[in-house]
Amino acid sequence: MTEIIRLLFYPVFLVMTFCLTLIFIPRINYKEYLIYGILIGGLGDIITVGFMQNILGVMWFKNQGIFYVLKMISLSPLCWTVTIMIFLYFLPAKKAFRYPYILTWACFSLGFGYIVHNIELFDFVDWLYPIPAYLIFLFWWSFASWLFRKTSPLALEKKSAKD
Numbered sequence: 001m002t003e004i005i006r007l008l009f010y011p012v013f014l015v016m017t018f019c020l021t022l023i024f025i026p027r028i029n030y031k032e033y034l035i036y037g038i039l040i041g042g043l044g045d046i047i048t049v050g051f052m053q054n055i056l057g058v059m060w061f062k063n064q065g066i067f068y069v070l071k072m073i074s075l076s077p078l079c080w081t082v083t084i085m086i087f088l089y090f091l092p093a094k095k096a097f098r099y100p101y102i103l104t105w106a107c108f109s110l111g112f113g114y115i116v117h118n119i120e121l122f123d124f125v126d127w128l129y130p131i132p133a134y135l136i137f138l139f140w141w142s143f144a145s146w147l148f149r150k151t152s153p154l155a156l157e158k159k160s161a162k163d
Contacts, residue, residue, distance in 0.1 A: 005119055006063050010075040017082040025089050032154050033085040040144045041084030042077035048140070049076070059124040073121065087141065088148050091155070102141045109137035 025033050049072050052059045060071070067074045087105055092098045110130055116122040117129075124133070149155040 002119070006121055007065055009116070009119055009121065010067060010073055010079060014075055014079050014082065017079065017086060021082050021085045021089075025085060029089075029154055032152060033088055034081070036088055036144070036148055036152065037081040037083075037085040040140075040147060041080035041082070044084075044140060044144075045077045045080040046072075048136070058128050059122065061122055063120050084144055087144060088152075091145055091148065098145060102138065102145055105141045106134055106138040109141070110134050 021030070021033070049059075049061075053061070053071060061073050061076075064073050090101075092101050110133055113122065113124075113129065113133060117124070
């Protein structure tokens with residue numbers, strides 16, 4: 001049973017979050033959100049995992065089964081891609097709401113890390129969780145918000161609609 005959960009966790013999460021993007025993100029805007037998802041989420045995951053796992057050695061994936069590629073779970077960048085898309089789509093235009101929104105997503109990310117750790121797909125040195133990992137997630141979500149708001153025409157539309 002545990003092996004089935006390990007094998008299906010990332011595919012199920014990916015399908016669920018992908019379906020959420022299809023439900024919520026309008027088709028006309030989907031490409032824009034997908035580009036940000038790939039750059040900030042997918043590429044960000046590859047860079048972060050590469051640095052934290054292969055250079056610093058403070059975290060590592062395990063029990064990866066058929067999804068083992070380059071010492072990581074191959075579905076992880078795809079999961080981050082669609083998760084960033086959802087995050088950016090619901091990103092509040094008002095600054096007063098944006099701060100708690102980002103803090104909450106950092107908490108969700110930390111919780112997700114613990115879940116993946118509990119099903120034995122991921123491990124880390126004792127001192128990494130919770131505070132340093134939370135700060136890394138907080139930086140990641142803050143960067144995603146900042147980059148999207150500064151460069152995306154969709155964020156500018158939300159901003160002008162707010163005014």
